[in-house]
Amino acid sequence: MLIELKNVCYTYGAGTVYEVSALDGIDLQIHEGEFIGVIGQTGSGKSTLIQLFNGLMKPTTGQVFFAGKDIWADGYDLRSLRTHVGLVFQYPENQLFESDVLKDVMFGPKNQGLTPGECEERAKEALRQSGIAEEFYSVSPFELSGGQKRRAAIAGVLAMDPEVLILDEPTAGLDPAGRDELLNLIKHLRDKRGITVILVSHSMEDVAQYATRLLVVHEGKIAFDSSPKQVFSHYRELEKMGLAAPQITYIMHDLRERGLRVDVTATTVSEAKRSILMALSEHRSLSTD
Amino acid sequence: MGEIALGQYYPSNSILHKLDPRVKFIGTIVYIVSLFLVNTWIGYLFCAGFLIVMVILSRVPFHFILKSMKPVFFILVITMLFNLFLTPGEPVVKFWIFTISDQGISMAVRMGARLTLLVMGSSIMTLTTTPNALTDGMERLFSFLKVIHVPVHEISMMMSIALRFIPILAEETDKIKKAQIARGADFETGGLIRRLKSMVPLLVPLFVSAFRRANDLAMAMEARCYHGGDGRTQMKPLRYAGRDYAAYAILAAYLAVCIVFCWRHL
Known part of the structure; x- marks a missing residue:
């Protein structure tokens, strides 16, 4: 087990009149190699939750474990934890600051205390994986396009070679092509490097397609925690939480209601296509008989 | 914060x-x-x-x-x-x-x-x-200075905007700081020189974002035909x-x- 949360609560402004409870009694276990999607309404506590994973926020009560060790125990090295658990915030391009792209990506490895040679190697590797061409290495990060900036910023976290990669809405504000490219990159990284991915998203389609496990955060609690298929079968409850199932799930339910025997648990377009074609051929053979 | x-x-x-x-x-x-x-x-x-x-x-x-x-x-x-x-x-x-x-x-x-x-x-x-009411009041009190061509309205508008942006920039600082800490930045230890140097990854993005916000705000004001104080009425005079x-x-x-x-x- 990689990360474990035990009865974690987080309260903003504890002890003042402005007290707001963001998380309430979270128990959670994250295993190696998982691709976890996190969904929830704005203000449900998602962002707080992911900041607990790498020790940026300290739970008001409860414990956080990484690789079996309590990260808030005395003498625990939080800085090294942050190199194991990489966190990419929303709009990560806002963190770029160096005079050229390569130097910016080297910032993380440098903080890890690697030699300049190792830093450069790591940075180049991360940039290559993020799909930034070599001609941009010496360009100011502020001259890149929006999508490139985003990828450079993600490379800045990847260069630290984390075991867990947490991304908070990495596709917000990207065009459809940029979005698909980025998500495929993340999937590729997980398959190739074997890292654990935690993806916060507002797109049900995205999490349905990529995640192996889905967490639904609602009012500071984890409302659902299972495979995307199972979670989306509760689409009526999800709607009450201000969420929804992927569009395709609704289509499948509609088709079923109209008499076509399709698989209503399909959550991605390719699954749905297969199921609809199968149902249609079944339907045709029945009607010819 | x-x-x-x-x-x-x-x-x-x-x-x-x-x-x-x-x-x-x-x-x-x-x-x-x-x-x-x-x-x-x-x-x-x-x-x-x-x-x-x-x-x-x-x-x-x-x-x-x-x-x-x-x-x-x-x-x-x-x-x-x-x-x-x-x-x-x-x-x-x-x-x-x-x-x-x-x-x-x-x-x-x-x-x-x-x-x-x-x-x-x-x-x-x-x-x-509230800071806004205060700048409003001061604008009215000092409007007699317009006679000697003091841009009273512009000064008060600048003050209102500055006040409005303090919490936004504070929040932004917090965000960038966290993002850099997540990349292993260290803002707490080291001597004076090291600490000053460690502020660079915080200050550069903060300035960039402040300029971007200023640009956006100017654009939004222009889009709503803002043209300064002359002939401008207030919602709550x-x-x-x-x-x-x-x-x-x-x-x-x-x-x-x-x-x-x-x-x-x-």
């Missing part, structure tokens, strides 16, 4: 909160003037009494007003010490090279009282008035109500009493 975001304003619904910001601004000036008019114990007691009544009327918890003393506490102590030791007069205590005179004691206490009342008095204004005139009357009476104190050397 929270402290910056909330500012000094203490939300309540007291009579002082409801007063026109212009009344409160002029009232504060009157109060400061009165503190320099009086120079006797009875005078100071009278001023302190007036302040206590205002504090009660404002319904702001007293410790909030005390908190406003924190930044000037050091200056207060130094002022009192200088007055205590350096005022010539009949020596009371003498040790080594220091002499404390009776004049010195009285001067130090009076200076301390004056400074304390001054800071507390002006904090009543900032505690009961400031209008004096009965209580504002009453407040002016009370202020005038208060100032008159202080002038009498000063004149009679009471």
Whole structure:
């Protein structure tokens, strides 16, 4: 087990009149190699939750474990934890600051205390994986396009070679092509490097397609925690939480209601296509008989 | 961070909160003037009494007003010490090279009282008035300066925008700081030079974002046809109500009493 949360609560402004409870009694276990999607309404506590994973926020009560060790125990090295658990915030391009792209990506490895040679190697590797061409290495990060900036910023976290990669809405504000490219990159990284991915998203389609496990955060609690298929079968409850199932799930339910025997648990377009074609051929053979 | 975001304003619904910001601004000036008019114990007691009544009327918890003393506490102590030791007069205590005179004691206490009342008095204004109402009031009060081509409206607009952006930039700083900590940045340890250097990854993105925001805001203002102060009307123009005139009357009476104190050397 990689990360474990035990009865974690987080309260903003504890002890003042402005007290707001963001998380309430979270128990959670994250295993190696998982691709976890996190969904929830704005203000449900998602962002707080992911900041607990790498020790940026300290739970008001409860414990956080990484690789079996309590990260808030005395003498625990939080800085090294942050190199194991990489966190990419929303709009990560806002963190770029160096005079050229390569130097910016080297910032993380440098903080890890690697030699300049190792830093450069790591940075180049991360940039290559993020799909930034070599001609941009010496360009100011502020001259890149929006999508490139985003990828450079993600490379800045990847260069630290984390075991867990947490991304908070990495596709917000990207065009459809940029979005698909980025998500495929993340999937590729997980398959190739074997890292654990935690993806916060507002797109049900995205999490349905990529995640192996889905967490639904609602009012500071984890409302659902299972495979995307199972979670989306509760689409009526999800709607009450201000969420929804992927569009395709609704289509499948509609088709079923109209008499076509399709698989209503399909959550991605390719699954749905297969199921609809199968149902249609079944339907045709029945009607010819 | 929270402290910056909330500012000094203490939300309540007291009579002082409801007063026109212009009344409160002029009232504060009157109060400061009165503190320099009086120079006797009875005078100071009278001023302190007036302040206590205002504090009660404002319904702001007293410790909030005390908190406003924190930044000037050091200056207060130094002022009192200088007055205590350096005022010539009949020596009371003498040790080594220091002499404390009776004049010195009285001067130090009076200076301390004056400074304390001054800071507390002006904090009543900032505690009961939102920054926006305050700049609004100041714009109206100083609009006579337009005659000599002082861009009063523009200055007040700049002040409003600056005030509005303080919490936004504070939040932004927090965000960038966290993002850099997540990349292994260290803002806490090391010597002065190292710490200054470690601020670069924080300050560069902050400046970039501040410029971007300024650009966006300018664009949004242009899109809504903002063209400066001339002929511009307000959504909630400031209008004096009965209580504002009453407040002016009370202020005038208060100032008159202080002038009498000063004149009679009471």
